[in-house]
Amino acid sequence: MTSPQDTPAHLRSSEKQMDVAIAEAKKAAVEAGVPASVGSDESAHVRLARRQASAHTSFALELEGLESALHVADIEERLDQHRGIRATIVYESATAWITAPDDVAPDEIIAIFADFGVKASLTNASLRRRAERLTQVSRRHVPMRSRKASLAVRAGRLQRKRRRVAEQQSDLAARRAGRLRDVHVVRHHDQEPTEVLFTAKELLTRSRLILSALLSLPIFILSYVPELQFDYWQWLCLAAATPVVSYGAWPFHRATAAGLRRGMSALDAASSAAVISAYLWSVFLLVFTTAGNPDWRFQPQWMAQNFNRVAQGEFFLDVACGVTVFMLLGSLLTRRSRPDLMDEYNANLRGELKQVTVVRKDAATSKSVHVEIPLQEIRVGDDIIVPGGATIPVDGRVIGGAAEVQPGMFSDYTGITEKVKVNSTVHAGGFLLSGPLKIRVHKTGSQTRIAAIHRWVKEASYQQNRSAQLATKTASLLVPWALGIAALDFFMWWLIGGNINAAVASALAILAGVAPVALALSTNLAIKLGIEQSARHGILVRNAETIRELDEITAVIFNRVGTLTEREMFVETISVADGENPELVLRVAGALAMESEHPASKALVRAAREARDAGTGGEDIPHWIEVSHPQVLDNGGLTGGIEIPMKNSDGVVELRQVEATLVRPLDLSGLSARLSNKAVSGGIPIVVSWKGQARGVITLRQDNKPDAFDAVASLEDMGIETVMITRDMYPVARRFADNLGMSRVLAGIALKKKVLAVRSLHTQGDQVAMVGDLGVRECLNVADVGILMQDQVSLDVPEADVVLLRSDVGVVPEAMGLARRISALVDRNILLAWGYNAVVMLLAVAGLLHPMAATLLTIAVTLVIEARSNNVRRF
Structure with a gap:
């Protein structure tokens, strides 16, 4: 290190000048009222x-x-x-x-x-x-008031502008994604308010209900049992009803006031109006009519045309208290906190590990040692040991041991176990019935599949579908309409019948009988539970709108590879042209397919390696064929330069560089009669060519999934047309489709042309769902519903509207059936809510419905709709 004495004189002079300048600046800051030190001990x-x-x-x-x-x-x-x-x-x-x-x-x-x-x-x-x-350091000097006001105005304008721009961008992005259409979900203070206002959940307490019920009980007894009425009983009822209609009904009054202040419709505004009207009318009767006399007695009537005239009085304190108590009870039952899907998952979690054993190498001895570390410290690439009876905490691959694992939720395999061994993939959340297992970590924490499922379900619960929007908007319109109809009904009964008691009773029955909450619940609860129930079956739905779209699907397109068939392919036969060596044809095919990840390419590479290792073909076949300038053709084929043994004009075998291709033929042109017959005889044909001539046809075998036939039959029985899209030529594709009972085939479609094929089917008027893996993700994007089916896939695929966590084909008709049942339930709930509100208003206007009975009907229909929505859990 250089000492101060070693520093040059001109640098020391510059440092002194800098120190003097800093000291003078600090002194000036103190004189100006700025604190002398930012780095002081003051926190x-x-x-x-x-x-x-x-x-x-x-x-x-x-x-x-x-x-x-x-x-x-x-x-x-x-x-x-x-x-x-x-x-x-x-x-x-x-x-x-x-x-x-x-x-x-x-x-x-x-x-x-x-x-x-x-x-x-x-x-x-x-x-x-x-x-x-x-x-930051606090400034002592405050700017001038006028300047401060100007800055505040400018800041407010800038903030509002940013909000508008952000919302416009959000709306535009949502419309482009096809999720929200023209529905505006995001709203701010300076824009149109939300249409519906729910009563605050935290005010709907059990203690409020109990107190209201205890105070209302004597009112009910004295009102409906005239024999128990005594002098001044009505005044005692008024004293008991006052805290009920004020404290007990306060949540509904508060929501109504907040809605009026914001220009919104509170769902319980009609009930609040009924409580206040019934109470004030009863007070009016007690003060200004004979109902206030000590010896006054009351005989209840259940129909408006039988109500007494004002001179005799008509008591409605029972209605005010009854509406309050039953609305509190119904609200507590329908708006109680329900555990969501992930809460249920966490509640059923067993054998959760806090510490894990990780296998690491000792830096000093280079030997493997077992180290206990907290779960949060697991790193990708670690080798951990999970004991039997524990929940697997990571996604990874088994590298040691064999055991039985219970997948649990999100697989539809609850209670069924699967055996895992070395090279098997396991996921976080699986329960290890036996063990232990040594697992190499691939993903931890928020990157695991269970965490991705959690995010997916949460995101789906935030979305609003068009039925929910329609239901809430309808509920918002129902409240002012009910208030208007009640007012009109009151004046009509008063003017025509001349009985103001009957007019009040009829209007109260309307206010107490409407059920906007039932309308609001008719879709939201069923859709939310439907999304969660789909996840339990291993079906992740993007949002509620997707359920409606699945219900409207008329055609399902399957990309054959990876959906209807098993992923793995096998070489079945090798047929060659006259004078060609079948082993050379296979080696060339394996060399060209080396860089491809397609199952067909993997099958060719595997067969070529097995033949090489077995030594088939002898010394005449090259042990290794190098490919230069490999390319992928527009039709999905592979091409490249290879060096293979060929005879020259003198009949001497020598190595020559030739252009070779590997394609799945779209027609039989260019093939000899022998190769043509073999290409259509069975299996998936692969044509191997070099120097512009077809040298051989390799057929591949790919087994159908065990449940593929039943799944296709189920879709056809549901009236959904099944379509298979494939690169294979029509005779081959038609044979596969006939084996499965599929309606249509889109054959000879190259990978880049599949998007156009899906669009063409859509333009013919079909509502299309596309089922495929990541290889056709663009097709998933252009279909009405994109269904992703692929093992070990990341869930963060924006093109997919539905992700299937199961690999069986039966999950596709299961998803369609769930969507149809959920949509049908939602539609019936809406019909029930609308029908109820129409009938109860007609009965109330006709004077055939008592306000107390209307209240009970309101609670009953709301609970019925909730119970029907909860039936989604049984689907």
């Missing part, structure tokens, strides 16, 4: 508190557990009531944008989200911004 939090909220910080929160866009408004309202906070929640992306004073800790905001059952966490960018903000 960032202390400096932040001393600033007294002189500035604001903006940051973003990622949200998890946001059940519905309908709850966004309640959360935003709670945040806005907090000191100085401005919040905008983007439901589609599950993100919250917060602007808050510097002295408001993010933990306070996160706690507010937690009150609504939503887990919030700062994004990485916000964490960095927050840290930078905390390290």
